[in-house]
Amino acid sequence: MLIADLRAHLTNKFVQVYDEFMPLCAHDFQTASFLSNLFWWSEVIDKEPERCGWLYKTAADLKQELGLSRRGYEKVRRALLRLGLVQYRRGGVHGRMHWHLNRDVLLEKIYELRGIPLPSAHSRYHHDRDNFRLPKFIPLDLWHAYLDMRAEAGKKAGNGAKKAAIKQLSALHNDKLDLHPIMEMTILKGWLGFFPPAQKQTGRPSESDRKAQEERTKRELAAAAAEHKKQPKPPPDKPDKGVAIEKMQEAMQKLGIKKSAQ
Numbered sequence: 001m002l003i004a005d006l007r008a009h010l011t012n013k014f015v016q017v018y019d020e021f022m023p024l025c026a027h028d029f030q031t032a033s034f035l036s037n038l039f040w041w042s043e044v045i046d047k048e049p050e051r052c053g054w055l056y057k058t059a060a061d062l063k064q065e066l067g068l069s070r071r072g073y074e075k076v077r078r079a080l081l082r083l084g085l086v087q088y089r090r091g092g093v094h095g096r097m098h099w100h101l102n103r104d105v106l107l108e109k110i111y112e113l114r115g116i117p118l119p120s121a122h123s124r125y126h127h128d129r130d131n132f133r134l135p136k137f138i139p140l141d142l143w144h145a146y147l148d149m150r151a152e153a154g155k156k157a158g159n160g161a162k163k164a165a166i167k168q169l170s171a172l173h174n175d176k177l178d179l180h181p182i183m184e185m186t187i188l189k190g191w192l193g194f195f196p197p198a199q200k201q202t203g204r205p206s207e208s209d210r211k212a213q214e215e216r217t218k219r220e221l222a223a224a225a226a227e228h229k230k231q232p233k234p235p236p237d238k239p240d241k242g243v244a245i246e247k248m249q250e251a252m253q254k255l256g257i258k259k260s261a262q
Contacts, residue, residue, distance in 0.1 A: 003043035052131040056096040
């Protein structure tokens, strides 16, 4: 889900925090302010899908932008974690604190606060267990099974491999093909890519390659036959003299001719 999708469910009034964020954060201004700040920066990060919604905030950033001390942002973090609204981890070369806003949880909390049912989401995307964004036409259960298969084969899919796989699946989806059997076959065979039903596993020749190979084989056989015709035929072997006499005697016996006395 993109921040732009979620923004449509909020009121237009925005001074320091959204109206919904204050009661959601038990009217704690620091927590609501940090949530609004995280919300704003998450929309910026949505323009870089390879970051999967993660952004970093150092203690100096939080001090400058929100006036939060170390004790202050630790209190805010505990409050948002209890609500299930954020994830955090240290990453990068300098071990900076990275944050991720749980958009689906935030949307549920907003409508729970309003006391009305949650509407169906209109976002064209969802996120896998690594918070990597992918189109909703890709079934998450099969996507995760594909990631598990690759990990078990020792070829864990990074962001680059995921982008390549999504590109293949998008092309197949645009061709009006059902992705379920295609993904199931890939998982079953242990392939790294996704292919239409008529296409063979990577490494096997396609139909055009097979026909080209047949033509090359025919040309090679014809050339070998022509070369064989050009070679001179060896002279016939002369029969052994003893064998020739035996054959002549057998022929004379059949004709009733007696051997003359020597």
